[in-house]
Amino acid sequence: MSIFQITLIIAMVMLSICLLLTAIRFAIGPTLPDRVTAFDLFVANVIGIIVIYTELTHNEDFIDVAMILSLFGFLGSISFAFYIMRITK
Amino acid sequence: MEQSIDWVLVKEVISCFFILAGVVFMLIASIGLLRFPDFYIRMSAITKGSTLGLGLILLGMAIYFNQPGVLLKVLAIIGFTSITAPVAAHVIGRTAVQNRIPFWEKTDLEEFRAYLVKAHLEQHISHDKYLEEKAKKEKEMGDAAGDTV
Amino acid sequence: MKLLLLHIMLAAAVVYTYFQFPGARVPYTALSTTLLFAAVFLLFWLGSYFYRRSYFRKVPKLAYFIAFFLKELLVANLKIAYDIITPNYRLQPTVFALPLKASTDLEITLLANLIGLTPGTISLDVSDDRSTLYVHTLYLRHGDVEQLKLHIKNGFERRILELTA
Numbered sequence: 001m002s003i004f005q006i007t008l009i010i011a012m013v014m015l016s017i018c019l020l021l022t023a024i025r026f027a028i029g030p031t032l033p034d035r036v037t038a039f040d041l042f043v044a045n046v047i048g049i050i051v052i053y054t055e056l057t058h059n060e061d062f063i064d065v066a067m068i069l070s071l072f073g074f075l076g077s078i079s080f081a082f083y084i085m086r087i088t089k
Numbered sequence: 090m091e092q093s094i095d096w097v098l099v100k101e102v103i104s105c106f107f108i109l110a111g112v113v114f115m116l117i118a119s120i121g122l123l124r125f126p127d128f129y130i131r132m133s134a135i136t137k138g139s140t141l142g143l144g145l146i147l148l149g150m151a152i153y154f155n156q157p158g159v160l161l162k163v164l165a166i167i168g169f170t171s172i173t174a175p176v177a178a179h180v181i182g183r184t185a186v187q188n189r190i191p192f193w194e195k196t197d198l199e200e201f202r203a204y205l206v207k208a209h210l211e212q213h214i215s216h217d218k219y220l221e222e223k224a225k226k227e228k229e230m231g232d233a234a235g236d237t238v
Numbered sequence: 239m240k241l242l243l244l245h246i247m248l249a250a251a252v253v254y255t256y257f258q259f260p261g262a263r264v265p266y267t268a269l270s271t272t273l274l275f276a277a278v279f280l281l282f283w284l285g286s287y288f289y290r291r292s293y294f295r296k297v298p299k300l301a302y303f304i305a306f307f308l309k310e311l312l313v314a315n316l317k318i319a320y321d322i323i324t325p326n327y328r329l330q331p332t333v334f335a336l337p338l339k340a341s342t343d344l345e346i347t348l349l350a351n352l353i354g355l356t357p358g359t360i361s362l363d364v365s366d367d368r369s370t371l372y373v374h375t376l377y378l379r380h381g382d383v384e385q386l387k388l389h390i391k392n393g394f395e396r397r398i399l400e401l402t403a
Contacts, residue, residue, distance in 0.1 A: 008105075021123055025123055031185075033128055033181050033184060033188070037122070037132050037181065051147060055104070055154075063163070074169070077177045120322055132360065137356070156268055157271040178360055179354055186362055186363065193331055195330075196333065197330070197331070200335040204363070
């Protein structure tokens with residue numbers, strides 16, 4: 001196991017801590033838009049984890065997953081925002 | 090002598106540097122999400138921190154693989170995130186303003202007051218949802234107390 | 239704008255066809271492809287001197303603008319990172335109304351997006367008559383709103399107007 005792989009695993013652990021912190025905000029967030037923002041960051045963190053996993057396994061096919069996820073995260077937050085606007089008007 | 094440089098090691102070191110920088114930005118953004126006092130500050134701190142962090146991580150990967158196809162896909166992902174992140178932030182922020190999510194008490198709202206009054210005049214008076222609910226509750230409590238007395 | 243897109247696509251096509259030939263001397267890696275693409279694009283740009291003078295002048299401005307924007311992005315991100323790590327806030331959140339000189343859809347969209355991408359500022363809404371943009375900011379320059387407005391107007395809006403004109 002080279003230093004390179006150890007560094008990647010450390011990075012992955014740090015991203016997992018990010019996921020945990022984001023999940024805490026998702027749980028306690030006082031308002032609905034707070035949760036939508038937390039969801040946004042959640043998706044970004046998952047994309048980061050996928051990218052580091054790609055580098056760790058040398059399998060380039062996972063990049064497509066990251067690409068699709070980056071588009072779907074945007075769709076998710078936009079539809080949440082419109083939903084919030086709709087239910088309060 | 091040039092043959093003795095280990096290019097794989099150089100690539101790995103540069104890639105590691107980029108990835109660690111990106112991950113640190115992501116971690117700082119997550120801590121900011123927990124620490125900051127108000128929704129708008131949180132959002133403005135986070136959306137960009139995560140975009141920059143993700144961009145750095147992806148660049149690190151492109152440097153490591155060193156293939157044109159991977160580079161193209163990475164540039165596509167960076168383009169998508171950096172176009173969609175501000176749009177999402179704008180839409181969520183606008184929704185939050187129209188839903189009367191409260192600002193931090195130290196926020197200077199001087200030039201925004203006119204907009205808030207205009208936007209909420211037909212439905213509400215205060216831009217702070219919770220303050221209004223609290224006032225209503227207190228009023229009900231007062232009414233109840235008045236009834237009993 | 240259209241010419242820029244056309245040149246980028248043409249340069250990509252040239253690079254792609256070059257690597258299809260089996261006798262290509264250059265190794266097929268990301269670095270060499272990027273350099274080759276830049277060289278071909280530079281040739282197209284120099285060629286435009288003879289038929290589209292305004293485009294020839296705009297491309298360096300675009301490059302300067304991208305560099306300026308990246309610098310701004312990094313500096314502001316570091317500022318926010320410092321504020322998150324240290325225990326006390328130095329925040330002075332303010333919502334201010336930015337009077338817009340930009341009028342078309344493209345310019346307003348670009349300006350709002352770039353303001354949204356710089357850390358510390360979000361565009362909250364555009365007024366109905368499209369004359370003001372409401373911006374939420376975390377830090378003021380030298381403790382003054384007018385300084386920040388001037389910075390955004392000179393830094394972003396003027397350059398966008400120059401580029402899209």
